[in-house]
Amino acid sequence: MKTVKIGLYGFGVVGQGVYEVLRKTRNAHAEIVKICVRSLDKVRKVEVPADLLTDQENEILENPEINLIVEVIDDAEASYRIVKGALERGISVVSANKAMLANHLPELIELQHKTGAALLYDASSCGSIPVIRNLEEYYDNDLLLEVKGILNGSSNYILSRVFDHQCPYEEALRQAQELGFAESDPSFDIEGFDALFKLVIITMHALGEYVAPERIFTYGISTIHDSDICYAREKSVKIKLVAQVVKVSDEHFTMFVMPEFVTPKKYIYSVDDEYNGVVIRGECYDRQFMFGKGAGSLPTASSILSDIMARLHDYRYEYKKSRFVDRPTYTTDILLRIYARYTTTPVPEILPFEKIYEQYYSAESNYLIGDVKLSELIAHREELRDKDLFLANIPQFFLNRD
Amino acid sequence: MKTVKIGLYGFGVVGQGVYEVLRKTRNAHAEIVKICVRSLDKVRKVEVPADLLTDQENEILENPEINLIVEVIDDAEASYRIVKGALERGISVVSANKAMLANHLPELIELQHKTGAALLYDASSCGSIPVIRNLEEYYDNDLLLEVKGILNGSSNYILSRVFDHQCPYEEALRQAQELGFAESDPSFDIEGFDALFKLVIITMHALGEYVAPERIFTYGISTIHDSDICYAREKSVKIKLVAQVVKVSDEHFTMFVMPEFVTPKKYIYSVDDEYNGVVIRGECYDRQFMFGKGAGSLPTASSILSDIMARLHDYRYEYKKSRFVDRPTYTTDILLRIYARYTTTPVPEILPFEKIYEQYYSAESNYLIGDVKLSELIAHREELRDKDLFLANIPQFFLNRD
Numbered sequence: 001m002k003t004v005k006i007g008l009y010g011f012g013v014v015g016q017g018v019y020e021v022l023r024k025t026r027n028a029h030a031e032i033v034k035i036c037v038r039s040l041d042k043v044r045k046v047e048v049p050a051d052l053l054t055d056q057e058n059e060i061l062e063n064p065e066i067n068l069i070v071e072v073i074d075d076a077e078a079s080y081r082i083v084k085g086a087l088e089r090g091i092s093v094v095s096a097n098k099a100m101l102a103n104h105l106p107e108l109i110e111l112q113h114k115t116g117a118a119l120l121y122d123a124s125s126c127g128s129i130p131v132i133r134n135l136e137e138y139y140d141n142d143l144l145l146e147v148k149g150i151l152n153g154s155s156n157y158i159l160s161r162v163f164d165h166q167c168p169y170e171e172a173l174r175q176a177q178e179l180g181f182a183e184s185d186p187s188f189d190i191e192g193f194d195a196l197f198k199l200v201i202i203t204m205h206a207l208g209e210y211v212a213p214e215r216i217f218t219y220g221i222s223t224i225h226d227s228d229i230c231y232a233r234e235k236s237v238k239i240k241l242v243a244q245v246v247k248v249s250d251e252h253f254t255m256f257v258m259p260e261f262v263t264p265k266k267y268i269y270s271v272d273d274e275y276n277g278v279v280i281r282g283e284c285y286d287r288q289f290m291f292g293k294g295a296g297s298l299p300t301a302s303s304i305l306s307d308i309m310a311r312l313h314d315y316r317y318e319y320k321k322s323r324f325v326d327r328p329t330y331t332t333d334i335l336l337r338i339y340a341r342y343t344t345t346p347v348p349e350i351l352p353f354e355k356i357y358e359q360y361y362s363a364e365s366n367y368l369i370g371d372v373k374l375s376e377l378i379a380h381r382e383e384l385r386d387k388d389l390f391l392a393n394i395p396q397f398f399l400n401r402d
Numbered sequence: 403m404k405t406v407k408i409g410l411y412g413f414g415v416v417g418q419g420v421y422e423v424l425r426k427t428r429n430a431h432a433e434i435v436k437i438c439v440r441s442l443d444k445v446r447k448v449e450v451p452a453d454l455l456t457d458q459e460n461e462i463l464e465n466p467e468i469n470l471i472v473e474v475i476d477d478a479e480a481s482y483r484i485v486k487g488a489l490e491r492g493i494s495v496v497s498a499n500k501a502m503l504a505n506h507l508p509e510l511i512e513l514q515h516k517t518g519a520a521l522l523y524d525a526s527s528c529g530s531i532p533v534i535r536n537l538e539e540y541y542d543n544d545l546l547l548e549v550k551g552i553l554n555g556s557s558n559y560i561l562s563r564v565f566d567h568q569c570p571y572e573e574a575l576r577q578a579q580e581l582g583f584a585e586s587d588p589s590f591d592i593e594g595f596d597a598l599f600k601l602v603i604i605t606m607h608a609l610g611e612y613v614a615p616e617r618i619f620t621y622g623i624s625t626i627h628d629s630d631i632c633y634a635r636e637k638s639v640k641i642k643l644v645a646q647v648v649k650v651s652d653e654h655f656t657m658f659v660m661p662e663f664v665t666p667k668k669y670i671y672s673v674d675d676e677y678n679g680v681v682i683r684g685e686c687y688d689r690q691f692m693f694g695k696g697a698g699s700l701p702t703a704s705s706i707l708s709d710i711m712a713r714l715h716d717y718r719y720e721y722k723k724s725r726f727v728d729r730p731t732y733t734t735d736i737l738l739r740i741y742a743r744y745t746t747t748p749v750p751e752i753l754p755f756e757k758i759y760e761q762y763y764s765a766e767s768n769y770l771i772g773d774v775k776l777s778e779l780i781a782h783r784e785e786l787r788d789k790d791l792f793l794a795n796i797p798q799f800f801l802n803r804d
Contacts, residue, residue: 021686027544027726122540128687130540137539137717138524138532138708142429267693270672284423285530285704289693291669302687306540313720315539324429 004030004311007060009082010073011037011053013180014096014123016046017301018070022308030068030308034060061085068311069093070304076100087111087119092316094307096123096300099188102197102213105204109319118316120307125198126151126276128299129292130306135205136317139280142324147206148244149278150271151198153295154189155221155241160272162229163238169224179274180296191220192241192257199243199255206245206280207253208321211330217256217378223390224259227365228341232392237261238269239392252331254374259392261339332375337396341367342389350383351376369394406432406713409462411484412475413439413455415582416498416525418448419703420472424710432470432710436462463487470713471495472706474525478502489513489521494718496709498525498702501590504599504615507606511721520718522709527600528553528678530701531694532708537607538719541682544726549608550646551680552673553600555697556591557623557643562674564631565640571626581676582698593622594643594659601645601657608647608682609655610723613732619658619780625792626661629767630743634794639663640671641794654733658776661794663741734777739798743769744791752785753778771796 006022008015015035022028035048040055060066061082069086071093073079079097084104086093088111095101101108101124112119122132126149135147150156154176161172173186188194196218204210221241232239240262245255262269267289271277276294281287293299321327335354340347343365348356353370360367377384377391384391408424410417417437424430437450442457462468463484471488473495475481481499486506488495490513497503503510503526514521524534528551537549552558556578563574575588590596598620606612623643634641642664647657664671669691673679678696683689695701723729737756742749745767750758755772762769779786779793786793 017686021545024685025543025545026728027723129690130536133540134532134536137712138535140711141427141704141707143423143427143704143707282704283426284419284700284707286695286701288530288532289691291691291693293688298686299688302543302545302684305543305545305686309542310539318715321429326428 002029002312004068004308005066006030006032006308007063007066007069008032008035009060009069009071011035011044012072012074013297014072014300014304016044017297018072018304019046019048021298021301021305025305028305028309029312033066034063036060057082061089061091067091068308070308071095071097072304073097076103080104083108083119084111087115087117090115090117092118092311093120094123094304094311095119095121096304098124098194098197098201102200105201106210112316118311120310120315120317121201122307123300123303125201126278127292127294127296128303129276129278129290129294130303131202131278131290132205133306134290135202135280139206139282140320142321143282143284144206144247144280145283146244146246146281147202147278148242148246148268148281150240150268150276151195151243151278151294152189152192152241153274153276154186155192155195156271156276157274158190159221159238159240162224164272187222190222192218195241195243195257199245199257203245203255204319205317205321207247208319208324208327209253209330211255215330217258217332217374217381219258219384219391221259223387225341225365225390227367228390228392231339231341231367232261235261237263240268240271242268242393247328248331248334249328250326251328253328254331254334256374259390261392261394332373332378334374335371336374336377337369337371337394339367339369339392339394340389341365345383345386345389347389350380404431404714406470406710407468408432408434408710409465409468409471410434410437411462411471411473413437413446414474414476415699416474416702416706418446419699420474420706421448421450423700423703423707427707430707430711431714435468436465438462459484463491463493469493470710472710473497473499474706475499478505482506485510485521486513489517489519492517492519494520494713495522496525496706496713497521497523498706500526500596500599500603504602507603508612514718520713522712522717522719523603524709525702525705527603528680529694529696529698530705531678531680531692531696532705533604533680533692534607535708536692537604537682541608541684542722544723544728545684545686546608546649546682547685548646548648548683549604549680550644550648550670550683552642552670552678553597553645553680553696554591554594554643555676555678556588557594557597558673558678559676560592561623561640561642564626566674589624592624594620597643597645597659601647601659605647605657606721607719607723609649610721610726610729611655611732613657617732619660619734619776619783621660621786621793623661625789627743627767627792629769630792630794633741633743633769634663637663639665642670642673644670644795649730650733650736651730652728653730655730656733656736656776661792663794663796734775734780736776737773738776738779739771739773739796741769741771741794741796742791743767747785747788747791749791752782
């Protein structure tokens, strides 16, 4: 039986998890041959033989024994350089770097076709939940209508603390960081970019279409305020940071990342704490809900193990859907019903609402509920970044969906 | 591109669903060439050209144009004959017949190895939830510890009506039958055999081990009584019909189908109505929960579509885990804590309880809570079939698990 000889880039939380998981399994037929780290002197929780470590990037790329590279470094630029370099040399790669993938997927797909090397990255989206693999293999038909979910564990943890434990936002963020759920730069999580990158990758496998991150409306939870939480509680909904890609007609799909009012009947309502949950909806099969740990050392590492073992059988993504006929194309020409809370930023002047249903003014804060085009949200996104306002999607157009 | 030319056996609820689903998808590269039905004269909801139909079993098997057989007939014996006949001729098959599969898997795996033809059957377990494919491909390592779930939609529908809608059991059963959730012979559902067959198939792909259905303790919900429901309500638990396979040590696993007291904290607590839900637990990745429609025409058909399209890429189950070293073996030498309610059958005399925690007697009904070996439940299963008693598992030994 073939053995996978692994060159591992990165020995942080996830890298050490991969090392641990491979030690636990007796049937992986996979072995780590070399680990490339930034600093050889750093003291690590997991001890490894010194000759396994190197700080020379090329020592792995140029080692002819190595037939698979596992790349779990934090730095998206270095990740891109390594993954590209490996694929160009015909070496297959398993990567978990969602930022790198979301920005370079088309080129990396092209490179795979050209050199025959494979790139697998199930761990990049929702940790241990097998979203990519299922979209690629099981939902490999054109019946898929929607993928929607909570893709970022740390923002969800924060919102859970706030909603279910009456914890102030700042305190919840601090807890998330202490527990290691939040990235070192928390804006990545709480401004929605982590969820955005995952959504870009998911869309590639859900509908066969690549949409660059900068074309997608992304709004996070950093400006949420007690008044938003009170408002949501009064309506018996929770606010969740939701990423979604939805077919809106036979010809078009749309996608965005935004806080959303979630009613108790929806599957994602009960996705709490650091968990992730994804709803896959299609013609005929209706809704599938997948739920699990979306991050963390061992859950992410076990997803990487699945990709490593898949390479034992020469598994690769075929990107079949990008060859489908009548593929829907991306549109932002759709109407969303949103909740907008603001103090000084003149939201009703900035955004051309097509209809306003509720409007409330007070000395402290104002809010309105109205219909506005997604394209307008994108056009005005810089003005909408002001600290005194908060937006949330009210899924009117997705009635009975989740 | 290759096209799959399908010979379809059976044109009932699921067969008509397959026909409909293939009409809806524009990228399946699959076409139904012939449909074998029992009676050509029967009036059907879905109309098909008359020349597509035949009542001659061999007309499909002997048609050289056909490269895939989809078998969705109700009759397990005919199903076995057809599937075996096809594999022997080197024709690959997609089947949804769980009873047939659970009873003949070893022989059918052998036949696949011998002739090179493939047999896929994701639709056989949990309809649209991709349990088999994920166990086979994504959880294809030895970290898996447990698969546990609600695998039978109709018994779950009945229990949901009883628990959440205060509906009497008989009335709930009648409703399930009217809605088409229950099989024509309801004992298949409510005595636990449907869940048992699915569990046998799941175990093959979860742990690489085949355990014949008759070796597995299976207890259904047909004797449930108001007093059981009252007891569960008092304890704030629901009674669910649960199938599970659990690694109890490095060397052993156990499996059984039995009503269970489910606390509100467990994922499967909220699997209501005709839905199915499966928890996959492993070292490192902890728990994954998959939830969706477990039965019905189109959900089952969409699962069959996934298998059909997988054949476009020559996908086959490799049964990799059955070649793993240090595979755990099946044991019934484990202690279960059970609730037993009875009137005249002398349960405490029949079953050698190792410890009894509660015992209650009254003019109408008695119950006890005690620890008993699974092997004893199997040894006495005929006596335990009496109509005046009801058993349920209290998952003490699986504390904090689900």
